[in-house]
Amino acid sequence: MLDAMERPGGFTALAGAPSDCDALARGFQNRTAKVAVMGLGHVGLPLALAVAGAGFATIGLDTDAEKIGRLAVGESPMRQISGEALRVVQRLGRFEVAVDCAGLAAADAILICVPTPLGRHREPDLACVEAAARQIARHLRPSQLIVLESTTYPGTSREVVLPILEATGLTCGRDFFFAYSPEREDPGNAEFRTAGIPKVVGGADAASLHVALALYGAVVDRTVPVDSLETAEAVKLTENVFRAVNIALVNELKLVYGAMGIDVWKVIEAAGTKPFGYMPFWPGPGLGGHCIPIDPFYLTWKARAHGVSTRFVELAGEINTAMPHYVLDRLVQALDAGQQRGLKGSRILVLGLGYKRNLDDVRESPALRLMELLEARGATASYFDPLVPCVPNLPEHPGLAGRSSIGWSAAALRAHDAALIATDHDAVDYAMLVAESRLVVDTRNVCARLGLTGASIVKA
Structure with missing residues (x-):
């Protein structure tokens, strides 16, 4: 088991972690890293704006070209998100949008916020999640953090997404890092802003949890670490059930x-x-x-x-x-x-x-x-x-x-x-x-x- 220890300046390192683990975590804590958000719907767009508002260079990706066009000129496609909030981070140069996924290679963290609907027989439809994972795999490089935020059943992260990423030959916990953090948006509820909602985070391993907590700790007021990917997935289902x-x-x-x-x-x-x-x-x-x-x-x-x-x-x-x-x-x-x-x-x-x-x-x-x-x-x-x-x-x-x-x-x-x-x-x-x-x-x-x-x- 990896143990946490303190370093001068308040930075928490992880003993026995890969050499780039601390560097990536430090980049998140210092907000010098770049973050990509895949899916700019009712979950992804507020999250992307919260990340950009926290000081990160952020790129938002979506397959809807019309939506990307509106966002590019500072027009919000959602009533609950003001155009001014969007334009503020754009003027600061922190938020850009694209349909093309080529920008994933330059991102230090990639957050997946795509739909998880039901199929014809009310079975889970993970087509969007799998497509997003395959897009990431095409651009995956060492020292990246991948986080799934889409609501799904326990086991999806480890059994569906992780194998797609590791089919590249890169290994989770050594070459890249992977976590699950369920979205907790309540559209239309102005009382709870994204950054003010506690963020549950589960990692595929201790190093992945470490860097994921460093990222979300720089964006939200409180992080809630749990012991596994599966526990984090179950948290979201429990809340909605x-x-x-x-x-x-x-x-x-x-x-x-x-x-x-x-x-x-x-x-x-x-x-x-x-x-x-x-x-x-x-x-x-x-x-x-x-x-x-x-x-x-x-x-x-x-x-x-x-x-x-x-x-x-x-x-x-x-x-x-x-x-x-x-x-x-x-x-x-x-x-x-x-x-x-x-x-x-x-x-x-x-x-x-x-x-x-x-x-x-x-x-x-x-x-x-x-x-x-x-x-x-x-x-x-x-x-x-x-x-x-x-x-x-x-x-x-x-x-x-x-x-x-x-x-x-x-x-x-x-x-x-x-x-x-x-x-x-x-x-x-x-x-x-x-x-x-x-x-x-x-x-x-x-x-x-x-x-x-x-x-x-x-x-x-």
């Missing part, structure tokens, strides 16, 4: 208490006053985003390979997946009770397409699923979202691609038989919505939060 299971619990409680005539939102709000042993989670129309609807399946898939069942996790998935159907049932009941009509031939306005409040990200958004279910039942579904003017081309929702948000007006609201609040963006006039709509089905409790009342409001 925890959220998925608890959201499923309150979604089920919504059904149970609803049948009893009890408002689940009032219950959760009151329970949240307990200062210990309780954490509030809130129900909704289903799960959205890239993490919570997907990550539990990575764990269940890997668990099956070890002959272990994940009944609790899978049940949570079933409950959350069923939520759009419950919302539709509530809508049907309300239409029948108030207007003596069914869904067929009805005009339904879905309010909010982003999967989360004040975010324009529609990945796995339950609103999209609701629109499909509405139209499958014969309704006409339109949507309003001030942040999503047009539905992007998503392979899982091909029939919705290209649709545009309606214009916001009293006449437009009156033209619909019901409005279904799927996402509670702040930039919406809910008082006007309630005043002009025949029926409002609220899946986010936003009307009650704003003190809006009326017979036309139904919680779902």
